[in-house]
Amino acid sequence: MKRFLGIKTPAGILPTLGPISVWIALFVFAPVGVIIYFSFLPADTAGEIAAGVSLKNYWLLLTGDTDYGNAILRSVLYAFITNMVCLAIGYPTAYWIARYGGRFKALLLFLVIAPSWSCYLVRIYALKQLVGYPGILNDFFLHLGLISSPINMLYTPTAVVFGLIYIWLPFMVLPIYASLEGINPALLEASLDLGASPGWQFWTVTLPLSKGGIFGGTILTFIPALGDWLVPLLIGGNKVWMAGNLIQHYFIVRGNLAIGSSMAVILTAAVVLLIYMCIKLGGEEAVERIV
Amino acid sequence: MEEQELLPCVEIRNLVKKFPGVIAVNNINLKVKHREVFSLLGPSGCGKTTTLRILAGLETADDGEVLIEGELINDVPPYRRDCNLVFQNLALFPHMTVEENVAYGLERKRIPKAEIRKRVGEMLEFMQLDGMESRYPVQLSGGQQQRVALGRSLVLKPKILLLDEPLAALDRKLRKDMQLELKRIQQEVGITFFYVTHDQKVALAISDTIAVMRDGKLEQVASPEEIYDSPKTRFVADFMGATNIFLGRVIARSGEEIKLETETGLKIVALADKESSSKEIKGVCVHPERINVLPTGTDVKMDNQFKGRIVGMIYQGDFVELKIHLFSSKEDEIVTARLDARLSRKDSFAAGQEVIGQWDKEGSSTLQG
Amino acid sequence: MKSLRSDKVLIVLAIGGYLLLWGPIIVLGIYSFNNSAFGVKWESLTTKWYVELFHTSAIMDSVLRSLLIASVTTVVATGIGTIAGYGLFKYKFAGRRFLRMSILLPITVPYVIMAGALLVYFTQIIHFPLGYPTIIIAHISFSAPLAVFVTLGRMQRIDWSLEEASIDLGANRLTTWRKVTIPLLLPAIFASAVLIFPWSFNDFTITYFVAGVGTTTLPLYLYSMLQYSLKPVLINAISLIFIITPTIGILVLSYFQREKQFTR
Numbered sequence: 001m002k003r004f005l006g007i008k009t010p011a012g013i014l015p016t017l018g019p020i021s022v023w024i025a026l027f028v029f030a031p032v033g034v035i036i037y038f039s040f041l042p043a044d045t046a047g048e049i050a051a052g053v054s055l056k057n058y059w060l061l062l063t064g065d066t067d068y069g070n071a072i073l074r075s076v077l078y079a080f081i082t083n084m085v086c087l088a089i090g091y092p093t094a095y096w097i098a099r100y101g102g103r104f105k106a107l108l109l110f111l112v113i114a115p116s117w118s119c120y121l122v123r124i125y126a127l128k129q130l131v132g133y134p135g136i137l138n139d140f141f142l143h144l145g146l147i148s149s150p151i152n153m154l155y156t157p158t159a160v161v162f163g164l165i166y167i168w169l170p171f172m173v174l175p176i177y178a179s180l181e182g183i184n185p186a187l188l189e190a191s192l193d194l195g196a197s198p199g200w201q202f203w204t205v206t207l208p209l210s211k212g213g214i215f216g217g218t219i220l221t222f223i224p225a226l227g228d229w230l231v232p233l234l235i236g237g238n239k240v241w242m243a244g245n246l247i248q249h250y251f252i253v254r255g256n257l258a259i260g261s262s263m264a265v266i267l268t269a270a271v272v273l274l275i276y277m278c279i280k281l282g283g284e285e286a287v288e289r290i291v
Numbered sequence: 292m293e294e295q296e297l298l299p300c301v302e303i304r305n306l307v308k309k310f311p312g313v314i315a316v317n318n319i320n321l322k323v324k325h326r327e328v329f330s331l332l333g334p335s336g337c338g339k340t341t342t343l344r345i346l347a348g349l350e351t352a353d354d355g356e357v358l359i360e361g362e363l364i365n366d367v368p369p370y371r372r373d374c375n376l377v378f379q380n381l382a383l384f385p386h387m388t389v390e391e392n393v394a395y396g397l398e399r400k401r402i403p404k405a406e407i408r409k410r411v412g413e414m415l416e417f418m419q420l421d422g423m424e425s426r427y428p429v430q431l432s433g434g435q436q437q438r439v440a441l442g443r444s445l446v447l448k449p450k451i452l453l454l455d456e457p458l459a460a461l462d463r464k465l466r467k468d469m470q471l472e473l474k475r476i477q478q479e480v481g482i483t484f485f486y487v488t489h490d491q492k493v494a495l496a497i498s499d500t501i502a503v504m505r506d507g508k509l510e511q512v513a514s515p516e517e518i519y520d521s522p523k524t525r526f527v528a529d530f531m532g533a534t535n536i537f538l539g540r541v542i543a544r545s546g547e548e549i550k551l552e553t554e555t556g557l558k559i560v561a562l563a564d565k566e567s568s569s570k571e572i573k574g575v576c577v578h579p580e581r582i583n584v585l586p587t588g589t590d591v592k593m594d595n596q597f598k599g600r601i602v603g604m605i606y607q608g609d610f611v612e613l614k615i616h617l618f619s620s621k622e623d624e625i626v627t628a629r630l631d632a633r634l635s636r637k638d639s640f641a642a643g644q645e646v647i648g649q650w651d652k653e654g655s656s657t658l659q660g
Numbered sequence: 661m662k663s664l665r666s667d668k669v670l671i672v673l674a675i676g677g678y679l680l681l682w683g684p685i686i687v688l689g690i691y692s693f694n695n696s697a698f699g700v701k702w703e704s705l706t707t708k709w710y711v712e713l714f715h716t717s718a719i720m721d722s723v724l725r726s727l728l729i730a731s732v733t734t735v736v737a738t739g740i741g742t743i744a745g746y747g748l749f750k751y752k753f754a755g756r757r758f759l760r761m762s763i764l765l766p767i768t769v770p771y772v773i774m775a776g777a778l779l780v781y782f783t784q785i786i787h788f789p790l791g792y793p794t795i796i797i798a799h800i801s802f803s804a805p806l807a808v809f810v811t812l813g814r815m816q817r818i819d820w821s822l823e824e825a826s827i828d829l830g831a832n833r834l835t836t837w838r839k840v841t842i843p844l845l846l847p848a849i850f851a852s853a854v855l856i857f858p859w860s861f862n863d864f865t866i867t868y869f870v871a872g873v874g875t876t877t878l879p880l881y882l883y884s885m886l887q888y889s890l891k892p893v894l895i896n897a898i899s900l901i902f903i904i905t906p907t908i909g910i911l912v913l914s915y916f917q918r919e920k921q922f923t924r
Contacts, residue, residue, distance in 0.1 A: 011833070016747030017759065019740040020804060024762050027801045031777035034785055089680070092673035114907045115681045119862040121882050122899040126684035129691070129896070136687055166680055173677070189349050190382035192369040194396035194443065199666065204395070208386045219768065227770020230865065234886070244772045251776045252869065261780065264773045271769055 032268075035261040043258035057262035068246055068263055072270065075243040078157070079225040082164040083172075086221045087214065089165075090172035094213075095206075097173075098180040109177060116170040124234050127166055128154065155237040163231040168224055172217035179213025180206070215282025223271050243267050298361040300325045300451055300483045301346065306355035308341055315341040317507030318355070323451070323500075328477055328484040330494040333504035334530070339487045340455060342504075346485065347376045347453055359450060370399075374485075375444035376453040380460070381436050383428040389415070389439050390424040396447045414446040417476075434465055441476065451483040458493060470496045491531055495519060503527045510660075519578075524660040528576035533656065535582065535626050538574035548652065551575055555624050557617070560594045560652045567657070574658045579629035581654035584613060584640065585647040596649045599626070601642050608632065613640060615648050685903055692896035709897040719898070722881040729792065729867075729877060730860040733799040738852045740800075741807020742845060748808065749815040763805045774802070775869035782870060790872030798870045799860045806859070807852035814848040862902070878902070 042056035061068040097108045115123060130136050133150040141147045153159055183206065191201045229244030236242075247267065250260035299322040308316040315338045323329040331339040344350040346357060348369030357364055364372055375396070384392050390411055397407045415421050418438040428436055437457060444452055454473075458466045474497050477484050488494055494501050495515045502512040503526070511523045522528035528536055539553035541563075549569065551559045561575045587598065602625065603614035610629050617624045626648050640646070693705050713719055748760060766774055778798050782788045822844065826836040842849075864879040871880060878898075885895050 013747055013751050013753060016743040017751070020744035020763065020808070021759065023740060023801065023804065024765075027778070027781075027797055028762070028766055028774070030785075031774070031781035034781050035773075035777040038780055038784075089673055089677045092670045093677040096670055096674040110911070111678065112681065115685060115903075117858050117862070117907065118685070118903040119864065119879050119882070119899075121864050121879055121886070122688075122902045123685065125882075125886060125895065125899055126688040130684045130687055136691070166684070169677060169681060184380075184382065186378050186380055186382035187384060189369075190376070190378055190384075191395070193347055193349070193376045195370045195399040195447065196395075197370055197399075200399060205384065223768060224770055227772050229772055244770065247772045247776055251779060257780050257784065260776055264776050268769060268773055271773075275768060 035264050038258050038261035039265045041258045041261075043256060057259055058266070061259070061262055061266065067241065068243070068266070071241050071243045071246050072266065074241070075226050075267075076270065078161050078164060078242065079222050081161050082168060082225040083218055083222045085161075085165050086169050086172040087217070090169055090217060091176055091214070094173045094176035094180060098177055109174070112170050112173045120167070120230060123167060124163065124230060127163060128234060131159070154235055155239050157236070157240050160232050160236040160240045160242075163235040164225045164228060167228070167231060168221040171220040171224070175216035175220060176210060176213040179210045179216070183209045212282050215278045218282075219275060219278050222274060226271065226274075227267060299323055300327075300360060301329075301485065302356075302358040302361075303342070303346075304356045304358070306342065306345065306357065307353045308338075308345060308350065309353050314507050316345070316352075319504075319507075319509055321502055321509065321512060323483060323485060326481050326483055327499040328474070328486060328497050330486045330488060330498040330501045331504055332488055332491060332494040332501050332530075334489055337504045338507040339489075339504050343376070343453055343455055343485065343487045346451075347374060348372050349376075373449050374451045374453055375447055375449040376455065377440050377444055377457050379455045379457065381428075381440040381457075383436055383439055383443075385428055388425050388427055389420065389431070392428070392439055393443045393446055395443065410446055414442045418442045433461055434469065437461070437469060438472075441473075445476070445480060445482070449482070451485055452477075454484060454486045456488050456490075459488075459490070466493070473497055503530060521656040522576060523656075523658065525574070525576075525658055526660075528656070528658060533576040533578045535577040535579065536574060536658070537576070537624075538658075541569040541572050544569050549657070553624075557597065557624065559655070561655045561657055562652050563657045567659070571659045572657045573660060575655045576658055577626075577650050577655045579612065579627045580610075580631070581650050582615075582626060582628035583649045584615070584628050584630060585649060587645050587647055589647055593649055594652045595655075596647055597626075599646060599648050601640055601644045601646060604640065604642055611640075615646060617648060688896055689900045689903070692900045694896075709894050710901075712894065713897050713901070718876075719878070719881060722876050722878045725792075725875060726861050726877040726879070729795055729799065730857050732796050733803060733860040734853050734857045736796075737800045737803040737856050738807050738849055741804040741852060742811045742849050744804070745808040745811025745815065745848070746841070746845065749812055750820075763808050765805075766802050767805050771802075771865040775866045778866075779869045790870055791875050794870045794872070795867055795875060795877075798866050799863065802863075802866060803856040803859060806855055810852045810855065811845065811848045814845075814851070818844050 039057055040053045040055065042054045063069075093112065097105055097112075101108050128135070131153040132138070133152060133154075135153075137153075138147075138150045142150065187205055187209070188201060191205045192198075196204065227244045227247075229242065229248045232240045232242045232245050233248075243263065244267075247260055247263045250256045250263060254260075301321075301323040303319055303321050306316050306319045307314070317338070319338075319342060321329075331342060333339050341350060345352050348364070348367065352365060359373060384395065387395070393411045393414055394407050397410060402410075411424075412421075415424060418441065420435060420438055420442065423431065423435065423439075428439065431439065440457070457473075458469050461469060470493060473484075477497075484497075486494070486497065495518075498515050500512065501515055501518045503510045503518065505526050511518060511527045513521075518527065519531055522531055522533055525536055525538075528534075537551070537553045537555075537557065537559055539551045539557075539559070541549050542552045542558075543550040544563075547562050547565060549561055549563050549572065551561060551572070551574070553559060553574075559575055563569070563572060585596075597617045599615040599617040601613055602616045605612040610632055613628045613630065615626045615628060617626055628648060692709060693707060744763070748756070748763075775798070778794070778801070782790060782794050788794060823836055823840055826840045827833075831839065862879060863877075864883065867877050867880060868883070871877070876884075882895065882898055882902075885898075
């Protein structure tokens with residue numbers, strides 16, 4: 001034991017946890033603290049920062065002409081739909097791998113995860129190539145004579161949501177798979193033995209015991225979808241604005257750090273609220289399943 | 292009902308089950324009577340658990356038939372069979388309370404809620420678990436969890452209850468208490484038990500019939516007394532503790548009494564079954580507690596007296612075990628004798644002492660394999 | 661007897677999932693071998709776009725930049741992340757939960773928020789010029805937590821009595837660390853590196869926010885190409901490489917890792 005700041009600590013704590021603590025303090029907490037501070041520096045949409053500290057920015061965002069309030073609501077809605085559809089596709093996929101994967105489990109799982117390791121931009125671009133115009137599907141349909149003029153599949157809210165689902169799906173599968181694999185097989189056998197049909201077994205045993213995975217997956221899809229700006233930008237064009245778009249717009253394009261900060265803080269609040277709810281409903285296990 | 296009782300509760304015919312590289316169950320035939328405790332006893336890997344799981348429906352047989360009360364159930368899935376399994380690690384649902392666990396099987400049967408509550412309540416009381424309804428399995432002791440697992444299966448009133456070494460995880464004292472509990476419950480409820488274990492003491496304590504299994508085959512099926520006193524094969528003898536095994540051939544016989552000459556040159560007198568032929572007898576086995584240890588110089592003429600020297604002693608409190616090297620043999624023949632501590636004290640004998648080892652001809656069993 | 665109908669639905673959904681994930685990418689890959697520069701009419705099979713790729717110095721430079729950043733990030737992030745995971749598992753202290761949540765913070769919050777915060781921080785507070793250092797710092801902030809949790813996950817399966825044995829036999833802390841602990845953690849370190857390297861190489865959003873002029877990484881370059889839509893087929897080619905290289909790399913490396921574990 002050594003003494004650190006007067007408190008007894010095991011000798012190994014400082015060298016092992018020291019570096020990362022310092023790093024987090026300098027490059028995570030400090031920046032976050034900074035934008036919280038900046039969010040209170042009143043500025044107008046042109047970027048002029050007035051003196052003093054006030055809540056003017058927040059007021060501006062919620063009532064003014066930046067449309068941020070709507071953007072947040074829109075983002076929540078899209079993220080919610082994305083989450084539900086990812087769950088509807090992701091859970092069966094994870095279940096199928098866990099139950100029927102056999103020797104190929106690792107490979108099948110890898111095939112799900114590999115796209116998420118590819119460059120984000122590339123995946124979006126691939127989607128655009130396929131469904132956009134000029135695009136492969138359009139050309140294909142035109143060629144076959146199924147349509148007489150190209151259909152515009154992009155630049156709509158539906159396309160954006162589809163894009164979000166496409167991008168974030170892998171992150172729903174992994175936590176659910178992990179929690180399914182963690183179920184004691186004797187429990188599944190016991191339920192069959194006691195008279196449960198496979199369907200009943202699923203509802204009464206499998207599903208409740210995979211709850212942690214479901215909420216973990218939710219955290220990993222809802223939140224990124226909420227803050228996503230590339231999908232709405234590239235697939236939605238200038239027509240669909242989500243919270244992330246506005247933040248990026250104000251930070252980078254307009255260089256308005258104060259307003260951008262306020263936007264970021266509001267979004268963060270929404271995220272924290274969501275995480276809190278997921279942990280309350282899904283238990284600590286939800287956090288475990290994230291990695 | 293009476294007609295059904297004429298049929299065995301469970302019948303297994305020519306059952307075969309193979310896994311890659313090994314034949315787990317190799318042509319087994321057995322019958323279980325109604326309301327009896329039938330134990331499948333054997334070392335790990337002998338195929339007893341596989342047999343149990345085939346009965347439960349969790350594995351499918353490669354060949355053979357499984358019948359419950361005369362009905363073939365090979366293709367019937369586990370949730371439609373009228374038997375229930377108590378798992379070795381209990382498999383209590385961690386996300387359900389005690390009450391919900393016990394009620395699980397009943398809910399599937401579409402019995403009205405009030406009826407379910409009543410039955411569950413009665414079962415919990417019967418299992419001495421009243422007051423524990425709202426607890427979760429993780430909050431219960433080992434013995435309590437055991438009883439929940441039992442109750443969960445019994446409440447469904449199956450024709451036969453399958454038990455997969457349920458006492459294996461308990462400590463010695465708890466195991467002894469639970470043995471009695473199990474027997475009591477079985478007799479009160481009047482249900483057939485199919486019990487699988489590697490512990491011969493448990494099997495002896497609770498069974499009506501024991502089937503000793505090895506490498507996928509049945510070695511002997513008989514009552515506990517018969518399995519203990521008259522093991523028929525080397526394996527069963529060794530497994531049940533009759534560790535003094537003398538292999539040899541019959542050199543003389545008059546009626547039931549035979550004289551056997553062992554490979555080491557000892558001449559042993561024993562009793563054989565009237566029906567058994569001398570050619571079938573391969574040897575004789577004796578339980579350690581049947582061996583009397585007498586000081587040298589004892590004059591009385593008795594069966595099977597052999598001079599020897601004590602080469603080892605183990606004191607266990609309730610008995611003393613002596614390893615005696617018998618002289619009248621061409622090679623090393625070490626015999627284990629177990630002496631009740633009441634009858635002979637620890638210091639009655641010493642290592643290196645010369646003694647006479649003796650047993651009566653009624654105290655041995657002939658071996659046929 | 662299984663419920664056949666629900667099984668069918670299961671398979672359909674699962675296959676649908678795989679199609680959704682891989683469909684666009686596979687199509688992209690196929691078209692990168694198309695001879696026509698624009699449009700989608702299939703002309704003939706060619707690899708000329710890949711050849712052109714390797715001859716464009718701007719692209720190759722950006723690849724090098726990405727590699728450099730990814731390498732430094734991987735080394736540092738794996739380093740501080742692994743030892744932090746070790747410490748978090750072994751030592752119990754007040755504030756442990758808080759530290760754990762803090763480490764989780766960067767990876768749960770959407771990138772825009774953290775990236776924006778870092779941008780403000782670098783430019784307004786510590787007045788650090790945007791460029792390689794800022795990108796690397798940002799990348800480390802996001803990937804060190806990954807290493808922490810990968811390590812945490814594997815700590816449970818390691819037999820730590822080996823460390824105690826080492827100390828009992830007379831080795832001091834440092835030697836034990838060198839000869840016992842690090843070798844034990846090698847699979848975890850490897851797994852972290854395998855996760856972090858492609859992540860850093862592929863990252864766009866964070867790099868976009870904190871890169872300065874002249875530090876165009878490959879993803880950034882790709883973005884500018886997308887904006888100006890020059891020769892889409894060239895973009896296809898880059899994209900395919902982008903996908904295949906990390907995928908193959910990880911497959912190969914994981915294969916080796918599994919082998920290593922068996923020979924242990």
